[in-house]
Amino acid sequence: MIPEAVIFDIGNVLTGWQPEAFYDRTIGEDRRRALFAAADLHAMNDRIDAGHPFRQTVYDCAAAHPDWAAEIRLWHDRWPELAAPLIDGSIRLLRALRAKGVPVFALTNASGETLDANAATLPFLRDFDRLYVSGRMGVMKPDPRIYKMVEDDCAIPPDRLLFTDDRAENIAAAAARGWRTHHFQNWQGWAQCLIAQGLLTKAEAAS
Numbered sequence: 041m042i043p044e045a046v047i048f049d050i051g052n053v054l055t056g057w058q059p060e061a062f063y064d065r066t067i068g069e070d071r072r073r074a075l076f077a078a079a080d081l082h083a084m085n086d087r088i089d090a091g092h093p094f095r096q097t098v099y100d101c102a103a104a105h106p107d108w109a110a111e112i113r114l115w116h117d118r119w120p121e122l123a124a125p126l127i128d129g130s131i132r133l134l135r136a137l138r139a140k141g142v143p144v145f146a147l148t149n150a151s152g153e154t155l156d157a158n159a160a161t162l163p164f165l166r167d168f169d170r171l172y173v174s175g176r177m178g179v180m181k182p183d184p185r186i187y188k189m190v191e192d193d194c195a196i197p198p199d200r201l202l203f204t205d206d207r208a209e210n211i212a213a214a215a216a217r218g219w220r221t222h223h224f225q226n227w228q229g230w231a232q233c234l235i236a237q238g239l240l241t242k243a244e245a246a247s
Contacts, residue, residue, distance in 0.1 A: 042238040043220060044196050045143040045169075049205035050150060053224050054130045054164055055123050059085075059115070062122045067111055079105045079112060089149040091175040094157070119154065120161040129227030131164045133234060136244045143169045147190060147203065151175040170194060181205070182213035191217070202237055204230055 051057030059081065063072035075081075084101045088094050095116050102112040115122065137144050145168060152173045159165055172190050174180040179189070191198055198218035205211050206224045215221045222233040231245040 041200070043202040044200040045145055045194060045202070046137055046234070046239065047145045047147050047190070047201055047203040047219075048130070048134060048168075049203075049207075049210065049224065050146055050148040050162075051123065052206040053127065053204060053230075054134065055126050055162060057123055059122050062118075063111070063114075066114065066118075071111075075108050075111050079108055081112065081115060084112075084115070086149075086180070088151045088154065089174050089180055091151070091178055094151050094153045120158055123158070123162070126162075126164070127227055130230060131167075132247065133227060133231055133240070133245060134164060134167055136240055136247060137234070138167055138169075140240070140244070142239055143194075145170040145172060145190070145194065147172045147181070147186070147205075149174045149180045181207070181210040184213055184217065187214055187217045187219065202233075202239070204233070 048054060060072060060076070063075065067075070079101060081101070084097060088097050098113060098116040102109040105112060134144055146165075150173050152175045155162065155165060155173060165171065170193070172186070172193075174186065177186060177189055179186045199220065202220040202222070203211070203214045204222040204224045205214070208223060211221045211223045220237070222230060224230055231240070234240045235242055235245055
C-alpha cells in the first residue's frame with residue numbers, strides 16, 4: 041500500500057544544521073570547544089524550539105555568559121549560516137513528490153518565529169502542504185504527543201504516513217506509533233526509499 045503523505049524533518053534533511061561547524065569556521069575549533077563547554081547552547085536552542093522567544097533567549101544566554109556574549113549572540117544574528125547549506129537533492133525530491141500530487145508535510149523541532157524570520161533563506165518552506173513546528177505546537181520530538189497531534193490534524197492513518205528524520209530517537213518514536221519511517225543519512229538513500237514505497241520512479245527521483 042502506497043503511503044498517503046510524506047513527512048520531512050528539516051534540519052540535516054533539507055538544510056544543514058551543524059552549529060559546531062559554523063563556530064569552527066567563525067572562531068576556530070579550540071575557542072568553539074571552550075564556548076560550548078562554558079555555555080550549553082544546545083539546551084538554549086531546545087528552549088527556543090519549545091517556543092521561547094528566539095532573540096530574547098539567545099541574548100539572555102549571552103548576558104549570563106559575559107565572557108562569551110558576542111559569540112553566543114551569533115546564534116541569533118547569523119542564524120542562516122547555522123542552517124546551511126541547503127540539501128538540494130532532498131529539495132528536488134520534495135518538489136518531485138508535490139509534482140505528483142503527493143501531500144508533503146514538515147515535522148520539525150524549531151521555532152516558528154525563527155522560520156518566519158528566515159523564510160527567504162529556506163525557500164522550500166513554501167512547498168509544504170502542512171508545516172508542523174514544535175515551537176508552535178508546544179511539544180517536541182520525540183515526545184509521542186507531537187506525532188499524535190500530526191495524526192489528529194491530517195486525519196491520515198499512521199501506517200499511511202512516511203516520515204524521514206536524521207535522529208534515530210525521532211524515527212523510533214514515530215515507528216512506535218505505526219508510522220513508516222526512514223532514518224535519513226543522505227538524499228540518495230531517501231530517494232531509494234521513496235522509489236521502494238512506490239511514490240516516485242527512478243527517473244522522477246533523479247530529476
